[in-house]
Amino acid sequence: MVLGYRTIFDVHQPGHDVLERTVREFRYWLSHKPHRQYDGDALEFDAPLRLGEDARALLVKEDCADGSASIRATLSETNEAGAWTTRLTTHAPRHGHPQIWIDVDGPALNRGSGRRQWVSTPNLAKNLLKIYEGFDSLASLGFRPQRVFADDVDQLIDVICDPDRRGLLYVAGAVEDRPLEQWIDVVADLLRDTVGLAGAYVMDPAATALLSDQLGSSHAVPAGTIRTFRRGADPASLLDARRHRILGGSRLATDNPRALQRTLGARARDITIAEPLPRPLLRLNTRLEERTNAVMLDRAETDTRTPSAAAQAESVAVEAEAPTPVTEAAKETPIQPSTRPSTQPSTAAAEAAEAIVAEATAITLFAAEVRNATGIEPDHQGLVDAVLRWMRAGIAAETREQDQAGIKARLTEVTERLSGAEAALSDVTTRLEDEQLAHAETQDDLHEVDTLRDVLRVRLFELDRHDLVWTPPVSTIGPESFSDVLDRLGELPHLVFTGDEAITRALEENDTLGVWARKSWDALAAVNDYARAKADGVFTGSVDSYLKDTPPGYVGYPQRRHGRDESELVKNRAKFRVPRTLPVPTAIDPSGRIFMGSHFKIIQSGLISPRLHYHDATAANGTVYVGYLGPHLPTPHTN
Numbered sequence: 045m046v047l048g049y050r051t052i053f054d055v056h057q058p059g060h061d062v063l064e065r066t067v068r069e070f071r072y073w074l075s076h077k078p079h080r081q082y083d084g085d086a087l088e089f090d091a092p093l094r095l096g097e098d099a100r101a102l103l104v105k106e107d108c109a110d111g112s113a114s115i116r117a118t119l120s121e122t123n124e125a126g127a128w129t130t131r132l133t134t135h136a137p138r139h140g141h142p143q144i145w146i147d148v149d150g151p152a153l154n155r156g157s158g159r160r161q162w163v164s165t166p167n168l169a170k171n172l173l174k175i176y177e178g179f180d181s182l183a184s185l186g187f188r189p190q191r192v193f194a195d196d197v198d199q200l201i202d203v204i205c206d207p208d209r210r211g212l213l214y215v216a217g218a219v220e221d222r223p224l225e226q227w228i229d230v231v232a233d234l235l236r237d238t239v240g241l242a243g244a245y246v247m248d249p250a251a252t253a254l255l256s257d258q259l260g261s262s263h264a265v266p267a268g269t270i271r272t273f274r275r276g277a278d279p280a281s282l283l284d285a286r287r288h289r290i291l292g293g294s295r296l297a298t299d300n301p302r303a304l305q306r307t308l309g310a311r312a313r314d315i316t317i318a319e320p321l322p323r324p325l326l327r328l329n330t331r332l333e334e335r336t337n338a339v340m341l342d343r344a345e346t347d348t349r350t351p352s353a354a355a356q357a358e359s360v361a362v363e364a365e366a367p368t369p370v371t372e373a374a375k376e377t378p379i380q381p382s383t384r385p386s387t388q389p390s391t392a393a394a395e396a397a398e399a400i401v402a403e404a405t406a407i408t409l410f411a412a413e414v415r416n417a418t419g420i421e422p423d424h425q426g427l428v429d430a431v432l433r434w435m436r437a438g439i440a441a442e443t444r445e446q447d448q449a450g451i452k453a454r455l456t457e458v459t460e461r462l463s464g465a466e467a468a469l470s471d472v473t474t475r476l477e478d479e480q481l482a483h484a485e486t487q488d489d490l491h492e493v494d495t496l497r498d499v500l501r502v503r504l505f506e507l508d509r510h511d512l513v514w515t516p517p518v519s520t521i522g523p524e525s526f527s528d529v530l531d532r533l534g535e536l537p538h539l540v541f542t543g544d545e546a547i548t549r550a551l552e553e554n555d556t557l558g559v560w561a562r563k564s565w566d567a568l569a570a571v572n573d574y575a576r577a578k579a580d581g582v583f584t585g586s587v588d589s590y591l592k593d594t595p596p597g598y599v600g601y602p603q604r605r606h607g608r609d610e611s612e613l614v615k616n617r618a619k620f621r622v623p624r625t626l627p628v629p630t631a632i633d634p635s636g637r638i639f640m641g642s643h644f645k646i647i648q649s650g651l652i653s654p655r656l657h658y659h660d661a662t663a664a665n666g667t668v669y670v671g672y673l674g675p676h677l678p679t680p681h682t683n
């Protein structure tokens with residue numbers, strides 16, 4: 045299992061009230077789950093509850109000597125998609141604001157990987173945020189973005205720069221020709237998948253202008269855009285501005301709204317899940333996990349037969365040994381099934397016990413009626429004793445079986461969570477190693493550039509062109525995101541992109557500073573200039589030879605990061621070849637698709653490791669077709 049959703053927020057309400065209300069809301073949520081309404085009222089403290097064949101719930105509480113208290117409510121269930129666990133934790137400290145924490149673990153996208161499936165915002169979180177205004181440090185969390193007027197800008201700046209904020213902050217600049225409420229509706233719809241994960245604020249025109257004046261152009265939120273602020277923004281640092289992406293007006297106007305919703309929601313999930321838990325919550329989690337395990341084990345070791353069934357069984361045995369005449373009133377009174385105490389779980393064992401007790405009671409009363417009517421003592425005692433022995437053995441066996449099943453499910457859940465965490469850690473470790481290698485390569489490239497710069501400076505001195513030695517080059521700012529890359533493709537006239545833009549944009553989830561985007565742009569610019577050099581008649585070779593010896597005045601790219609073709613194994617096996625058979629115009633191939641083995645290795649970063657695949661059609665029409673820019677396609681090593 046892999047953590048797919050996490051929200052942690054403060055509530056500015058009395059702790060005792062919040063504890064009681066969250067328990068009630070958890071029971072309500074159980075009873076109103078779509079397609080699976082469970083008996084939420086049957087959930088009691090320290091009593092594992094079996095809700096069905098594939099669902100179990102548990103509620104535990106911790107009261108500490110310092111006056112703080114905590115509860116944890118857990119639902120574990122299995123459906124067609126796999127195993128899921130929802131954990132609600134509420135902590136009420138003696139001093140300070142209560143905290144509500146919700147985790148949802150789900151199946152990994154691929155078994156054994158640390159990659160998670162999409163996890164929707166649970167209704168439990170939505171319900172609680174309708175009741176309480178949640179706070180992520182200074183940021184308000186809720187369904188509707190907060191309005192920001194000029195008088196509120198100082199407070200908004202505090203939220204933007206807050207180093208204690210865990211999640212993202214979405215800030216929208218005003219749209220001059222659109223009413224504020226209408227613009228808030230648009231922003232709220234786009235951020236629907238970030239509920240409980242990120243704060244959202246929408247400024248009016250005056251606030252938009254004032255924020256720009258206060259923060260400067262590097263951290264401003266342009267009109268008609270939505271900017272994503274990571275925690276602890278530093279307006280004094282131009283480099284820091286790269287951390288805070290801008291969703292431009294062109295994308296808001298042209299992109300599929302649902303795709304934007306999913307992109308923003310996925311980014312918010314990535315940030316909250318990657319953020320380490322505060323130490324107090326880590327300690328609390330350890331104690332509650334231990335408490336949960338102890339309850340499960342105590343349940344298995346304690347005789348959990350239903351008291352009502354045991355009491356009735358003993359009553360039947362006594363009656364069988366010393367029968368008394370049956371009164372007319374008793375004859376007319378139907379036998380009532382036993383009532384299960386509210387503190388007992390509604391299990392198949394309890395129901396079976398009640399049915400057996402009813403049968404045994406009926407047999408005893410029937411024997412008494414025969415004796416009263418005929419004076420003959422029927423020999424039903426042996427049957428009654430057998431039924432009672434069978435009942436006791438059956439209850440004990442079934443209870444043990446259910447307890448063992450509960451413990452097995454708990455161990456499976458913990459094992460899967462540990463496996464998912466280990467897989468995620470392995471992926472992060474691999475990506476860190478790859479990033480370190482890429483950084484080393486970048487340092488080598490920088491050293492080569494510095495060496496070349498020093499040589500050129502010496503030559504300029506020798507040519508008595510001192511005026512050119514310290515003249516700064518014209519600044520060329522690369523794109524800050526893959527969305528910018530796609531938006532700027534028109535600047536590369538010899539290149540046509542035929543790939544899936546959604547796949548390319550999804551890379552932004554793992555490219556927080558735009559490093560991958562700028563490297564991709566460099567590769568695209570190099571391919572474009574390769575085609576330009578051929579059109580200008582200054583070059584006639586292949587892309588690989590162009591990168592090895594790039595003509596002066598044309599954009600190059602490190603040759604070692606270029607792959608001329610794929611291996612024979614990849615080309616000859618359909619499972620690897622098909623993903624690389626990518627769209628081109630029918631004038632290039634009548635099928636509308638062609639195998640693109642040539643590729644650029646943008647960067648090495650675990651299983652993602654972005655790649656750019658292209659088809660060189662310069663001999664046909666002077667154009668290079670880029671059919672794919674996205675995560676590494678499957679190979680024998682990654683499959």
